Amino acid sequence: MKQKRIPLVGEQYLVPFILITSLFFLWGFAHAILDVLNKHFQELLDITKAHSAFIQAMMYMGYFVMAIPAGLFISRFGYRRGVVFGLLLYGIGSLLFIPGQYYLSFNMFLFALFVIGCGLTFLETAANPYATELGAKETAASRLNFAQSFNGLGCICAPVLAGLLLFSEDGSGSAGNVALPYVGMGIVVLLVALVFSKIKLPEIEHGVEVDEAGHKIGLWSHKLFIFGLLALFAYEIGEISINSFFINYVVEQGWMNAREASLVLSFGGLGLFMLGRFAGSWIMGRVRAEKMLLVCATGTVMTTLVVLLDVGMVSLIALLCGYAFEAIMFPTIFALSLRGLGNHTKRASSFLMISPVGGVVGPLLMGLVADYTTMVMAFTVPLAAYCVVWCYARKMLSVAGKVR
Numbered sequence: 001m002k003q004k005r006i007p008l009v010g011e012q013y014l015v016p017f018i019l020i021t022s023l024f025f026l027w028g029f030a031h032a033i034l035d036v037l038n039k040h041f042q043e044l045l046d047i048t049k050a051h052s053a054f055i056q057a058m059m060y061m062g063y064f065v066m067a068i069p070a071g072l073f074i075s076r077f078g079y080r081r082g083v084v085f086g087l088l089l090y091g092i093g094s095l096l097f098i099p100g101q102y103y104l105s106f107n108m109f110l111f112a113l114f115v116i117g118c119g120l121t122f123l124e125t126a127a128n129p130y131a132t133e134l135g136a137k138e139t140a141a142s143r144l145n146f147a148q149s150f151n152g153l154g155c156i157c158a159p160v161l162a163g164l165l166l167f168s169e170d171g172s173g174s175a176g177n178v179a180l181p182y183v184g185m186g187i188v189v190l191l192v193a194l195v196f197s198k199i200k201l202p203e204i205e206h207g208v209e210v211d212e213a214g215h216k217i218g219l220w221s222h223k224l225f226i227f228g229l230l231a232l233f234a235y236e237i238g239e240i241s242i243n244s245f246f247i248n249y250v251v252e253q254g255w256m257n258a259r260e261a262s263l264v265l266s267f268g269g270l271g272l273f274m275l276g277r278f279a280g281s282w283i284m285g286r287v288r289a290e291k292m293l294l295v296c297a298t299g300t301v302m303t304t305l306v307v308l309l310d311v312g313m314v315s316l317i318a319l320l321c322g323y324a325f326e327a328i329m330f331p332t333i334f335a336l337s338l339r340g341l342g343n344h345t346k347r348a349s350s351f352l353m354i355s356p357v358g359g360v361v362g363p364l365l366m367g368l369v370a371d372y373t374t375m376v377m378a379f380t381v382p383l384a385a386y387c388v389v390w391c392y393a394r395k396m397l398s399v400a401g402k403v404r
Contacts, residue, residue, distance in 0.1 A: 006136045008143050008285070013134035016201050020134075021147045023083065023127045026189060027120045028154025030090065032270060033181060034059060034113075036162040036247070036262050040178065043258075045106055049248060050367035056244050058110040060236075060359030062117020070125040071350020079126045080201040086122025087193035089115055094186030101179035109178070121353055129349040130201075132335050141289035141335035146281035148331040152274025156266045163262025219344040219351075224399065228337025229352060231392035235329045236358030238300065238385035241366040242322070243269075245378065252375050255316065269323040276327025284328075290400045293332045294393035299325030300386040308383065310376045329389060336396055358385070 009017045034055055042052045074082035093115030100108035131147045132140040162181050219225065246269060247261040256264065284292050303325060306318035334352055341348050362381060370378040 006139050008135060008139050008146060008281075010135040013202070017131065017134045017143075017147070019196070019199065019201070020083075020127050020130055021150055022192070023123055024147050024149075024151040025154040026087075026090070026192065027123055028151035029158045029185065030116055030120060030154075031059075032155035032158035032243070032266075033162045033185075034244070036159050036265075037178065040162075041106065041109075042248075047106075048367070049245070049370050050364065053244060053363035053367040054110060055113060056240055056363040057360040059113045059117040059120075060240070060356045062114045062119075063121045063356040064354055064360070066118040066121040067125065067350050067353040070122045070353065071347050073122070074126050074350070075346045078201075079130050080196060080199070082122050082126035083201075084193050084196050086119045086126065087189050087196065089119030089122065091119075091186045091190035091193060093117075093119060094182040094189060097179040097182035097186075101177060112182075121356075124356075125346075125350050125353045128331075128334055128352075129338060129345050132338055133345070137339070139285065140339070141332050142281050142284040144331035144335045145277050145284060145328050149274055149277035149281060152270060152277050152327065155270040156274060159262045159266040159270065163259055163266070219341070219348055222341060222344075224396070225337050225341065225348060227392055227395060228333055229355060231389050232330065232333050232337065232352055232355035233358045234385040234388035234392075235326070235333060236356050237362035237365075238304075238382035238389070239326055239329075239362075240356075240359035241362030241385075242319070242379075242382050244363040245366055245370065245375065246319075248370070249319075249375050250316065253316070255313070264320075268320045272320060272324040273327045276324035277331070280328035280332070284332075288397075288400060289332050289336060290393065290397040292328060293336070294390070294397050296325045296328055297386060297390040297393045300329075301383065301390055304379055304383040304386060307379045308376065315376075326386075333389070333392065 037055050041047060041055065042049065070082065070086075073085065093112050096112035096115060097109065099105075100112055127147075128144065131144045135143055158181075165177070165180055243265075246265050247258055250256055250261045250264065251258055255261075280292060280296075300322050303318040303322035307315045307322075309315065337352060338345055338348055362385065366378045366381045369381060
């Protein structure tokens with residue numbers, strides 16, 4: 001007899017899931033536009049790679065500062081208000097690019113990105129765990145991967161739009177108005193905040209977790225959660241550092257100019273990233289999430305090694321393939337880390353959202369290595385990060401085999 005397939009989303013949660021999924025596009029756009037800003041500011045303000053990496057550093061510092069407050073806020077006031085507050089911060093931060101462009105102040109741009117980062121922390125702390133809850137626990141990783149696929153769509157659109165606005169046809173980055181894409185983004189985000197302020201989202205309640213003696217079980221007694229937190233931090237180092245210096249890498253290799261590189265990043269790397277998430281969501285409906293994670297972690301380690309070997313266009317192809325392999329990592333690690341945490345879910349989510357501080361560490365390390373050696377050698381930073389993810393995937397697969 002054929003086993004009945006478990007639906008991806010519970011029927012009663014379909015509308016909330018659609019609304020929450022729309023948010024993933026918005027923060028995907030905000031993250032990916034940074035990768036174009038990096039090169040733009042290097043040329044516009046004549047700064048080093050390490051200095052330009054502060055663009056990512058300030059955005060992701062917002063995650064570090066705001067993750068725990070966001071978790072406390074959402075635990076007290078619920079998912080919907082957490083989303084609305086996050087959207088408001090996101091919109092305000094985007095509009096702060098207007099005075100930044102007027103005064104051409106790098107510090108003002110950095111402050112605006114910090115405010116956006118704080119807003120995104122609220123959005124992700126609310127939306128990621130909420131998406132895992134809207135259906136059966138067996139499909140949580142697949143469901144979050146599907147929602148995160150629209151994050152990939154935002155990642156494609158951002159470099160295309162920003163690259164066309166900021167870089168001229170010969171690759172120069174000195175003519176564009178950086179405030180334009182952010183003002184448009186800010187207006188859209190504030191309108192979405194208005195929509196979410198008028199709707200109702202069902203809250204998911206959990207009972208208190210206790211041991212056999214009736215004592216409460218603390219969050220930090222879950223060792224696999226701690227390992228998941230470390231793996232997510234490592235993933236962020238790998239992903240964000242590569243995104244930050246993709247344009248630098250392909251331009252310095254002499255393959256194309258900055259404008260062309262921004263298009264390759266969008267339709268090549270980030271296009272494969274989005275397809276990887278859609279495909280990953282479908283495959284995980286048929287294959288264990290732990291096994292899929294191990295295969296993809298192995299893929300990222302191998303492709304990054306090929307980049308380090310510096311074998312011409314083969315290295316570029318390997319780098320682009322790496323985007324497909326890394327696509328399922330964040331949502332899968334996130335979902336596996338929250339598995340079985342019950343009433344700790346919201347608090348655990350806030351701790352997991354500290355992990356994007358890897359977006360501070362990764363680009364700074366990669367920028368420093370690139371400044372003192374070569375852009376190719378800088379890929380040792382993401383290689384080390386992906387090795388940590390591989391170890392986590394291997395451990396989770398081992399644990400899954402024991403509980404079968």
